[in-house]
Amino acid sequence: MKIFLHAILFTILPFIGFSQKLEPEEIILGETRYDLQSNASCPNHLYLFDDGTIGSAWTFSADEMGGYFDRGTGYNYYNGTEWGEWPLERLESMRSGWGNYAPLGSSGELVISHLTTGSSGVEGLTILTREQKGTGIWQETIFTGPENYEGLLWPKMTTGGENHQNIYIIALTKPLENGGQLFNNMNGALLYSKSSDQGQSWDIINHQLFGMDSSFYSGFKPDCYAFAEPKDNVVAFVVGSYVNDLFLMKSVDCGQTFTKTIIWDHPYDMVNPTFDTDSFYAVDGAIDITIDQNNKAHVVFGIIKTWYSTVQLTWKYDKMTDGVGYWNEDHPVFSSNKNSLNPYGHPDSELIPDKTLIGWTQDIDGDSIISFISEPIPPLYYYFSLGLSSMPQIVCDELGRLFFIYSSYTENYHNGWMNYRRLWLRTSLTNGQTWEQFYHYLTGPPYGQFSECVYPSLIAGTETDIYFTFMTDVEPGIVGQGSPEPYSYNTMVFVNLPKDEVVGVQNSKISGYKFQVDQNFPNPFSKKSTISVNLAFPATLILKIYNPAGQLVYQSNLTGNKGRNTINVSGEDLQPGIYFYNITAGDYFCTKKMVVR
Numbered sequence: 001m002k003i004f005l006h007a008i009l010f011t012i013l014p015f016i017g018f019s020q021k022l023e024p025e026e027i028i029l030g031e032t033r034y035d036l037q038s039n040a041s042c043p044n045h046l047y048l049f050d051d052g053t054i055g056s057a058w059t060f061s062a063d064e065m066g067g068y069f070d071r072g073t074g075y076n077y078y079n080g081t082e083w084g085e086w087p088l089e090r091l092e093s094m095r096s097g098w099g100n101y102a103p104l105g106s107s108g109e110l111v112i113s114h115l116t117t118g119s120s121g122v123e124g125l126t127i128l129t130r131e132q133k134g135t136g137i138w139q140e141t142i143f144t145g146p147e148n149y150e151g152l153l154w155p156k157m158t159t160g161g162e163n164h165q166n167i168y169i170i171a172l173t174k175p176l177e178n179g180g181q182l183f184n185n186m187n188g189a190l191l192y193s194k195s196s197d198q199g200q201s202w203d204i205i206n207h208q209l210f211g212m213d214s215s216f217y218s219g220f221k222p223d224c225y226a227f228a229e230p231k232d233n234v235v236a237f238v239v240g241s242y243v244n245d246l247f248l249m250k251s252v253d254c255g256q257t258f259t260k261t262i263i264w265d266h267p268y269d270m271v272n273p274t275f276d277t278d279s280f281y282a283v284d285g286a287i288d289i290t291i292d293q294n295n296k297a298h299v300v301f302g303i304i305k306t307w308y309s310t311v312q313l314t315w316k317y318d319k320m321t322d323g324v325g326y327w328n329e330d331h332p333v334f335s336s337n338k339n340s341l342n343p344y345g346h347p348d349s350e351l352i353p354d355k356t357l358i359g360w361t362q363d364i365d366g367d368s369i370i371s372f373i374s375e376p377i378p379p380l381y382y383y384f385s386l387g388l389s390s391m392p393q394i395v396c397d398e399l400g401r402l403f404f405i406y407s408s409y410t411e412n413y414h415n416g417w418m419n420y421r422r423l424w425l426r427t428s429l430t431n432g433q434t435w436e437q438f439y440h441y442l443t444g445p446p447y448g449q450f451s452e453c454v455y456p457s458l459i460a461g462t463e464t465d466i467y468f469t470f471m472t473d474v475e476p477g478i479v480g481q482g483s484p485e486p487y488s489y490n491t492m493v494f495v496n497l498p499k500d501e502v503v504g505v506q507n508s509k510i511s512g513y514k515f516q517v518d519q520n521f522p523n524p525f526s527k528k529s530t531i532s533v534n535l536a537f538p539a540t541l542i543l544k545i546y547n548p549a550g551q552l553v554y555q556s557n558l559t560g561n562k563g564r565n566t567i568n569v570s571g572e573d574l575q576p577g578i579y580f581y582n583i584t585a586g587d588y589f590c591t592k593k594m595v596v597r
Contacts, residue, residue, distance in 0.1 A: 160230025302390030324359030
């Protein structure tokens with residue numbers, strides 16, 4: 001087994017090694033064979049209504065053959081007492097994807113997704129509405145792009161105004177690589193639309209906002225943009241990726257006019273340069289934004305080291321890049337210096353750990369080395385341009401507290417050949433001036449700790465709880481994008497997390513038991529194998545053994561003494577095959593693979 005050691009500048013990252021585990025109850029909302037919920041930024045998949053009911057949507061398919069001909073929006077609804085049955089089919093009448101969910105009117109709901117041509121020959125966005133959330137027939141209409149550019153893809157959407165009468169949409173014109181054509185000299189133009197009457201008519205339709213046209217950029221990438229939930233008269237969204245600036249578009253008049261703020265100045269601003277670029281640190285395209293109680297914008301973004309190759313005619317990425325950046329309107333902007341977003345303490349870096357650099361891969365076992373199971377890490381097909389830590393989400397509650405969640409490649413969690421992405425949370429009790437400790441979210445059945453946790457969608461929830469959804473996958477990577485993983489069902493999970501569990505005491509650190517777990521020996525084995533555990537302090541050792549499906553097949557609790565401890569495992573009661581064993585000591589834990597002959 002090959003182990004790759006990934007070193008981070010631990011001396012400037014004071015919270016590394018201090019993390020707490022979260023294990024709240026989960027509800028599975030449904031399953032999907034289709035595991036690509038976004039190319040980068042996560043859509044709005046969740047909303048809490050004033051009466052305590054909740055709606056959720058995601059991209060769904062039940063096609064076991066892998067063609068995803070039934071792809072569309074999966075939906076579930078919480079009526080205040082219980083969630084509904086898992087969906088068995090999509091909401092739309094035609095094949096679609098990338099559904100966004102929001103409230104509409106006084107008690108209705110809205111889903112917007114993009115159509116794929118297929119046999120229908122129809123292009124554009126599909127808009128689903130119904131007057132009463134949770135019940136009734138969805139009304140379906142088609143929203144197209146400008147004449148001769150009807151195909152719109154990868155929409156992001158939100159609603160606002162009195163009783164959520166206003167609908168706001170940004171969507172991408174079909175790029176050349178998707179069978180489209182240049183729109184106003186742009187390969188993928190972002191068009192903005194607004195309706196003030198729940199979509200009955202459109203005040204602004206398919207408009208290129210100033211600062212987003214070909215005078216500034218040559219095009220945009222799919223899903224590299226995100227809306228904040230509107231607040232009062234403020235409507236805001238962010239756009240940013242490795243091919244263009246990270247910038248904020250903010251309106252204070254309900255989306256009629258916008259002001260642009262460049263958050264990070266890209267060195268090149270071209271979709272496909274005609275020359276080889278230098279390598280530089282960039283926004284990876286996974287971004288999110290929230291508006292606080294003072295109408296100030298807060299933005300989070302993944303980071304990737306990238307460069308353009310004219311030999312291969314493509315952008316290249318260093319997928320070992322690790323960092324999530326943060327900015328708000330009180331902060332200075334980032335320059336076009338090629339190391340301004342360098343997360344590793346470079347002299348030219350403009351990131352400050354625990355202030356504007358707020359997410360990175362964590363040292364699970366406290367040994368000051370991040371250990372992964374395979375090399376290279378991760379493979380090229382692994383979530384496109386995203387680095388080790390990405391898919392960020394951020395919200396602000398009514399008390400001005402910021403809640404931040406991201407998905408990060410995590411040591412000790414793997415399927416035997418590749419590590420999993422897991423969810424991590426942090427909070428700021430000072431409106432983004434300082435950030436609290438890291439929390440590791442531990443998902444429960446059916447896959448438990450042997451699962452990829454990706455595409456979180458986070459909302460502020462209630463006074464006492466935050467809510468989020470995410471997708472679990474028994475194998476890492478994306479099927480259909482070159483991953484060797486088999487087609488399998490992925491689960492969409494809903495989490496109700498008490499805020500008290502993550503706000504804590506400012507700058508507190510969680511003490512735990514540092515320990516080292518050796519690989520069981522012999523491995524493979526048939527009758528008996530031994531696991532050696534070295535403890536810095538006395539602790540209760542909990543051994544759990546799981547099969548590849550994530551089912552617990554054995555558990556034992558042992559008294560661990562300071563120093564070397566030995567745990568014996570018998571293979572006589574286990575069927576031949578691959579197993580994963582997890583050993584926990586206080587707040588520290590380690591997972592490894594063993595094989596029974």
